Amino acid sequence: MNIGEIASRAGVSRSTVSYALSGKRSVSDATRKRIQDVIDELDYRPNAAARALKEGRTRTIGLVIPPASTRLTHMQLDFVASVVEAAARADLDVLLSPSGGDHDRSFERLLSGGRVDGVILMEIRLEDSRVRRLQNAKLPFVGIGHTARAEEMCWIDVDYAAVINQCVHHLADLGHTRIALVNRSVELVAAGYGPGHRARDGFTAALAQRGIQGIDLECGDDAAAGLECVTRLLREHPEVTAAATINEAALPGIQRGLEEAGLSVPRDFSLTGVVGRTWAEEFRPPLTAADVPAQDIGTQAMDLLIERIANPAAPRRNILLAPPVSLRASTGPARTGSAR
Amino acid sequence: MNIGEIASRAGVSRSTVSYALSGKRSVSDATRKRIQDVIDELDYRPNAAARALKEGRTRTIGLVIPPASTRLTHMQLDFVASVVEAAARADLDVLLSPSGGDHDRSFERLLSGGRVDGVILMEIRLEDSRVRRLQNAKLPFVGIGHTARAEEMCWIDVDYAAVINQCVHHLADLGHTRIALVNRSVELVAAGYGPGHRARDGFTAALAQRGIQGIDLECGDDAAAGLECVTRLLREHPEVTAAATINEAALPGIQRGLEEAGLSVPRDFSLTGVVGRTWAEEFRPPLTAADVPAQDIGTQAMDLLIERIANPAAPRRNILLAPPVSLRASTGPARTGSAR
DNA sequence: TTGTACGCGTTATCAC
DNA sequence: GTGATAACGCGTACAA
Helix, strand or coil, X not given: CCHHHHHHHHCCCHHHHHHHHHCCCCCCHHHHHHHHHHHHHHCCCCCHHHHHHHHCCCCEEEEEECCCCCCCCHHHHHHHHHHHHHHHHCCCEEEEEECCCCCCHHHHHHHCCCCCCEEXXXXXXXXXXXXXXXXXXXXXXXXECCCCCHHHCCEEEECHHHHHHHHHHHHHHCCCCEEEEECCCHHHHHCCEHHHHHHHXXXXXXXXXXXXXXXXXXXXXXXXXXXXXXXXXXXXXXXXXXXEECCHHHHHHHHHHHHXXXXXXXXXXXXXXXXXXXXXXXXXXXXXXXXXCHHHHHHHHHHHHHHHHHCCCCCCCEEEECCCEECCCCCCCCCCCCCC | CCHHHHHHHHCCCHHHHHHHHHCCCCCCHHHHHHHHHHHHHHCCCCCHHHXXXXXXXXXXXXXXXXXXXXXXXXHHHHHHHHHHHHHHHCCCEEEEEECCCCCCHHHHHHHCXXXXXXXXXXXXXXXXXXXXXXXXXXXXXXXXXXXXXXXXXXXXXXXXXXXXXXXXHHHHHCCCCEEEEECCCHHHHHCCEHHHHHHHHHHHHHHHHHCCEEEEECCCCCHHHHHHHHHHHHHHCCCCCEEEECCHHHHHHHHHHXXXXXXXXXXXXXEEEEEEHHHHCCCCCCCEEEEECHHHHHHHHHHHHHHHHHCCCCCCCEEEECCCEECCCCCCCCCCCCCC
């Protein structure tokens, strides 16, 4: 059933049906009602392709997520969920593109072909070819995360440097003088993953500010890697009494490693980091952490994108969030004067 | 840049460009190369809307996920990831629709309007209006889960009855005679959520087969609810020594509740259930559980859908999986002869 | 290889 | 003010 079918059943022309639906011309109440009745009866909805072809927009946005091989963290999952929900509120559909590499078919389909009106990009690296390609395609886009050149794009991001800096200061205030940073995976950091680098920057800066020493560790994005990482840490650096992490996925493993080593949190070892808000409470003990408002971020990214689609010439806005560290139960005073 | 632009730059007609791209007519090597050069230079890709309009298919499938208000479980997340990946392999795009209720705009956009060639439906209830609406819309669809009338649709599902049955038998073999079932949320079960009902059926059947008694509990889908649920269970039914669950999201809370009550798993209390494969290993202690091959399920659902799109008249295939219970460390012999 | 009709909704233009 | 006619957007595939 197309618009012509509706028109003939209602005894009017196709344009009248279109006007009745869009309201861009006035249509008499009687006619409008006749048309509406037919539409309701047949459950008609305009063909999306025809409309997109004519209007030049698809009412669809693309969401680029990390490829399925890497499991999404809770935080990333919250981003996806909140973007999808925000899009639904704006009557926009979301096309999912799992792509990280350079030759990803689904990303290429997004780029040209007019499938989407705009794109939200996740898991951005300091140098990220996807950004340039989106720019070349003149496709409005917003990053959850940003490249090394902050001004080249519109984005919202967590200030990992500031947040890890806060965590270290918090631990230093509690008397810890040997602190570890558990970063994301070595591959991701090597590939120039922004949060990994910025977290490290904030870490070394805070160490210098407090005149204390730190160990900088990369760790795979899963529980097994977390376990292995913390086990190695305790073995090679027994003087370390606290850790900060941005690696949410490794946390269960870190916790397990501490437990297997006979260490109680926070009595023997303090743990803090950056996690999605809903996740910190589920950790045991509840994690003292910078709670990333992942849902807000997704919603705001969507707002930025809608704004950008409406006015591509507008200045590129950047939003940097540094959520404060929420005190919970996973950090405590350093044990004084004793090796473990 | 549209196909006309390419054609004129290559000095041929639009149809020649189309044939060169599709290969549905032979085009001389020389012209093909000229055309390809222009295409590469301009990075041309056919407009998706125009192609969809002409061909009557969108090369896009819809994936209906639970609304964002309810957080996705690990298993659901694995479904989504694997469906998306399988779609990418088949050069299909995935449109995400977060909808559970009856009046969901994004679901309605999927139904009519020709946005998608087919739909994968998750989190299906025994009576689910979405199934009827998809049937009415004559849109090919596949369920991950199924309604009360198995034959009315094409689906792949976990045999929760068989699996929970196995879990109970396993616990009974270990000497447990008072066993709890921790089901999904009371709202979900009341709404006729299939797995909840089937799990309960398998539970009561196994109890009867073994002549033992059980407690049937609903539990919200998060850690806090799991904690509260297990706390109440231990208080009201101190004779219970084991539990089986299909509520993955509640597991951290269940674990916590047991710990807070001073119970060690599996020494004092055995725990088993149904979880996504990658998740059972991360549990502590590693969970004796039926490991749902969530990734296979997503992939197979996609295969079923592709088949169904290709041949809508084909018989509706159903796939029921009953993954065996993998022995790990969370179940053990019932403590004999003593209340706790 | 090329010309052209077609798919379907939108909207500018014309007629009443 | 209200309704109808027709051109347009773009890729596809049949007829020539």
